[in-house]
Amino acid sequence: MDAASTAFILAATMAVALMIPGLALFYGGMVGSRGMLNMIMMVFGAVAVVGVLWTVFGYSAVFGTSYGGLGLLGNVTEYLGLGQLVAGSPDAPLPPALVAVFQALFITITTALIAGAVADRVRFGPWLLFAGLWSVFVYLPVAHWVFAFDSADGSTVGGWIANDLKAVDFAGGTAVHVNAGVAGLALVLVLGKRSGWPRQSKPNNLPFTVLGAGILFFGWLGFNGGSALAAGNASSVVMLNTFNAACAGLLAWLLVERLRDGHPTTLGAMSGLIAGLVAITPACGAVTPMGALAVGAVAGAICPLAISLKYRFGYDDALDVVGVHLVGGVIGTLLVGLLGSAEAPSGRDGLLYGGGLELLGVQTVAVLAVLGYSFVVTLLLALAVHKTIGLRVSKEAEVGGIDLAEHAEAAYDLEGGPHPPGTRPTPEAVIASAERLVAGSASQGAARPD
Known part of the structure; x- marks a missing residue:
């Protein structure tokens, strides 16, 4: 067992765990004061529900050997309850239990991301049900496609995107951001607009949003760097690329705001930071440091323009999950096909480095597969929950304040x-x-x- 790498992934796991309160503060500060507690509860509630499911059978569904060797879903009974991981493995460089908890944070944060799209209009109990169903029927299959690699001895068959398509997605641009972003769009279409939209409450606490973004930035270094699953040059390059893209994303977003609106904003700066981090997630092991700057800058420039589409097409994406996570995830995944460098840890050349169109085509297929599957299944799940027990709060609760209606509490x-x-x-x-x-x-x- 590699003691240095084990210590590094332990630290990365703790950093990623901080992304949960970071996301809660980031989202919570952006909603109105009468919905802040509900937003925080939606994040932590989703984490708790999905975390339990992950231990019971989720890890097995992602990292178990694929049913029939098709690469669609892992054997849900292979690691049922994770009891097999307690004793460890003498041949593994990392403790299997550590990999399990590190990946548990991926599924919990991905599910919680969706909450931002539907802020101020979802009943808490049905949200927890939806979060559990979505994690099972959407995240687990997609994560198996993307994260489960075939074992060296052939005893474990992994997912089709990782092994057959051989797409490059170092830390989850498709499985995390494209997946959550398009799921947010599907859920928004089922729930409809908030009362009074597009006029809505102003952010109740921008300093909380800044604090949340800063915590997310910290955790993202662990999220991406830890995905190397070893302490070494690869994880170091990944963390450098992550840092570079975040800086470039922030500056590009502010430039767009300055040119378009006449002034740079604090909320725009934090949104640009997150956009850069989202886009570099799939590309962090595939590009050079200069390539990372380009990835962050492109995301920081395009995402604020993409956000305006919700007003043109009339979908109420409350906290811009679609505009930042869906669009940013697509940008980062596709840019691997252009800016990928064989000198980077992923070792694949994109179009601009002489690799031709092959990698770009592979990345496009991966994006379209996740987009199509996640949107359709999420739409069906949302409709099923909405038509049976009801997802949306009453109009009276929405107007009077969802914190009081759902939790009998007020943030202030x-x-x-x-x-x-x-x-x-x-x-x-x-x-x-x-x-x-x-x-x-x-x-x-x-x-x-x-």
Whole structure:
């Protein structure tokens, strides 16, 4: 067992785990104050549900040998309950249990990403059901296609994208970002627009969004670097590329804002940071450091333009999961076919490095396969849950505040004073306080507070 690599992946796993509260703060700061707690709960709730399923049979469905050697789904009973991983493996360079928890964070974060698309309109219980179903019927098969490689001795047959198509996706541009982004689009189409859209509440706490983005940046280094599954040159190049793309994405987004709107914004800077990180995820092991700058810059320039499409086509993607994760994931995956360099850890030349069109074609097939499968199955799952138990909150709950309706809590104390020990304000008291605040603001000609 490689002790150095084990220590590195342990550290990378802890960094990736921080992406969960990072995502909760990033999303939570962008919604209105009456939906912040619900957004945080949707992230953590999805993580908990999917984490349990991963241990029971999810890991096995991804990394078990493929049924019939077809590369479509791993044997769900091969590692059932993960008891076989406890004793370890004397021939493995890493403890199997460590790989299991590292990959567990991939499925949990991917599922949680979808929550941003449907902010402020989903009932919490049905959301947890949908998250579980989506992870089982969408993520597990796609992750098997992309992440499960054939074993050297031929005893384990992996997924078709990794082994038959031989697409390059170092850390999950297709399985994570394209998958979650197109799933968010399908779910939005089922749920419809929020009340009053396109006019919506302003972000309630941009500093929280900045803090969340910073935590995500930190965790992303572990997410991508740890995907090398070893401490060495490959993981170092990957982390350098990840850093470069994030910087280029932030600057490119701000340039677009400056040219288009006349001013760069804090939210735009953080969105550009994330766009660069999304795009480099599949390409982090495939390009040179200069190539990483190009990947981040292209994503940072195109994603803000892609976001405007939701107003043209009328789909209410609340926190731009489609515009950033879907579009950014597609950009990064396809740019491997252009900017891939054999000198990078993945060892494949793209079109601009003399490799011809083959790699670009392979990357395109991988993107289209994940897009089509995820969209169709997500649409069917969302329709099934929506038509049976109902996904969407009532209009009254949506207008009055989803935090109170779903959780009987408020992110901010609008009463302005202490409460007796053991008590907390009732939903009615918080609503009454908000109404008084609104009335006072209106009398002074101020905008409606969120």
